Amino acid sequence: MSSTAVRAMVRSPFVLIVGAVLTWFIAAFLVWPNINVLIATFFPDGSFSGRAAEKLFSSQRAMKALGNSFLLAVALSITVNLVGVFIVLVTHYFRIRGSRILFLGYASTFIYGGIVLAAGYKFIYGDKGIVTSLLVKMFPGMDPAWFSGFFAVLVVMTFATTTNHMLFVANALKGVDYQTIEAARNLGASTWTILRRIVLPMLKPTLFAVTILSFLTGLGALSAPQVLGGRDFQTITPMILTFTNSPTSRDLAALLAVILGLATILMLAVMSRLEKGGTYFSVSKVSSALQKQDITNPVANVVVHAVAYLLFAVYTLPVVLIVLYSFADGAAIQTGELAFGSLTLENYERVLTQPSGLRPFTVSVVYSALAAVIAVGGLLFVARLLQKYKNWVASVFEYLLHIPWILPSALLALGLIISYDHPNPLVGGAVLTGTTVILLIAFVTVKIPFTLRMLKASFASVNSSLEEAAAIMGAKTLYVFRRILLPLVLPAAAAITALNFNSLLDDYDTAIFLAHPLVQPLGLVIKANTDGAEGVDGVANTFVYTVLLMVITGVTMYLVYGRSSREKSRKKRLPAVPPASQVPGSGIPGTPVSGEDAAQPAAPVR
């Protein structure tokens, strides 16, 4: 069966072109550099030694840290889904008072993360934190250091990583056909049954994709365990980073990274298996847009409201404190003592009046934007083909595209250097090191796995009958792609682009090895100004940069979301068009295709 599919696949010129470009890209930038760096690490003298494995498996600390990372990954896959689905339902499914404000609070994780986020939580729940002080006053016997270890890390990381739910699960939820829900209700189904039997199953492809991401986030946890883990809960990533930096121990780093990578791929395989064969789009003839649901049980209603607002407080407090502390001096930040009288603009003045000025910001914005657009633009075609053709060739390509998840970015960068510091036929005999292109290539490659996963999930929820109808009417592959599929996945694609852009802005690990000396991005400047060993101002600068990045990423998200809400309001004013929906269900010839395109004068279907 799969061989026929392969034969059918190679008959399409579209597939052949995309396939050729993809093969070249994978060979040149994913496989070759990483094989080089792995050979250099595992076969330093041309012969393999089991040294790395032996050392690691006999180290108690390494095994414990590895175990902790896995524990966190598994726990996080569950807790993030629980909290994530809850906040999505509260903001998009149930009728909750003030859901727009709630949305803004929950969305705060879009714009910050990392060490500063962990520090933000520490200001609140740490031993000198605001909440802890209150609690100690109420319960004098309690341990002020209660918020540490596995529990604290899990709580912070759970609330910090619901971003993907807010973007992608919410987006998928908008595509659920309301008519099915109404029908179920007419048949007497309860709110809970509807949720469990109709709504959640439709979200499956997206939930699978975000679960993999949560798992991966847990495995790669770095700053939250460092700040809150204490003695008992340290993870493996800090060790990987130390060993990556030491040429004589790099094999240990690579081995650890490969172990984590294989676990991720295993997770991916399990999820792909679960995802296979399901129908994740509306099959009704005329679908309609989701309407918010009332929670009929008054007790449940009160409880949901209370939990929703409690979570709102949990999400927003750290942001508020980080912004406040960014005006305090470095000593106050580190000792946790905040005096409102001592807040000044000095930190901002110092950061913004550096001789390098705004140039690093511009460099980073341009690099990140280019990389984000290239990654999403290119993978739109790839994700589409991988979703359409399910055979062994497609699977091989799909797994190869996940290589950047296996190795830490410093090793990816080193691989690119050692592969392209001499004229290489794979790139037309050019030398890439020392050019401005090599960093862009690295930025694009590190974003491939995430982009692919999310795009594929979003293609999975597109009704294939639309495409078939267009094809029957004689539409060419590219036309179908451009006019039917693209508009449907565009909201998800825009969200992915924005997230990619945001996450690349302050990259250090890749840029430090690959940046052109005259075009240095922001990450390097931040590092120079915030390194622990570089003065008291360092910590204050970290906060300032975080707030500045919040502004940039906030604007990005606003542009992406401001746009889509504007289009929604425009559609409301066009009564001639069927109700806006992510999943237009009509396959009847002649009916204009709804969706984002519907707002434009419908082009005659040829």
Next chain:
Amino acid sequence: MRTLKTLVAAAVAVTLLAGCGGGEASPGASGDASSAPAGGSGDTLVVYTNSNGEGRGEWWTAKAAESGFKIEIVGAGGADATNKLIAEKNNPIADVAFGLNNMYFSQIQAEDALEAYEPSWAGEVDKELGDGETYWPLVKQAILLGYNSDKISADNAPQDWTDLWTKDEFKDRYERVTGLGTATAQLVFAGILSRYQDDSGDLGVSDEGWEQVEQYFQNGSPAVAKTDLFARIASGEVDMGQMPSSIIAEREKSFNVNVETVIPSVGVPLAVEQIALVKGTEKKEQAQKFIDWFGSAEVQGEFAQQFNAMPVNKEAEAQANPEVVDFFADLKQQDIDWDFVQENMGAWVEKIELEYMT
């Protein structure tokens, strides 16, 4: 509202476009520096350093420009800069590297990424501090054990690192590192382990030596990410820990604490920042001139004055802060077999990370 959104969108688009232009034309756009993409040829010297924080990078760039050198500083942590120089050895981008200590430079030298050069000021410095061939010493830094002197009197203070875990009153009162990625931490261990050199021991160190490491980790209070040792001293969490000499005065002021340092009878380890010419640079002659200028007594003196540093160049000492000079004059330097340390440091770090850090 809609107009506002359009305006924001337009503004961002314009910024992006302007940025694009800047990005494309960047080599030309950065000052007057004209440079081709391949590693910045032209007149601009590309200088790698880990010593660019706290305004030092800008200071050097401005000073160099006054003397007619166009330089572009690329800052990176010590380990990152070392790895970068080694990774790029087949097609080097940097022309000069400075600021890394002898341990880092000897790694780079072992990978054959440095070019031998004897600077014009070679006679003014102690050759022993560098390798006398490729990398040359600039600035001295002492790696010290400091304690809160408001809380602990000099008589009751520890006399040596080993007191921290052998005497009960210091247990859990000192900060211990949680990673060996930094040069300071590595030098502390170089100072401790090289006292227990034993060819028959594991990695050249006797069992007693490894016992010390184990005790160090078991009895110390782990460092907290993004919280400076001085902040922890100020809040009373710990009373002592490792610190490089150059930061003490400034941190004392910022955190309002007083710190005294311990001078063990064996002396203290010195980190010596160096400068070297990168092998394969296309601007060799210019880079050599730059090194001659950089390490000269006059320039080093000015730098020392500005940043409270201790210059190696004997003639530059006169311009340095007298307090700093006096401190180093009294300081007993620990006699460390650097060849032994350099040969083993990678393996030591690995062993400590895997077996002793808990």
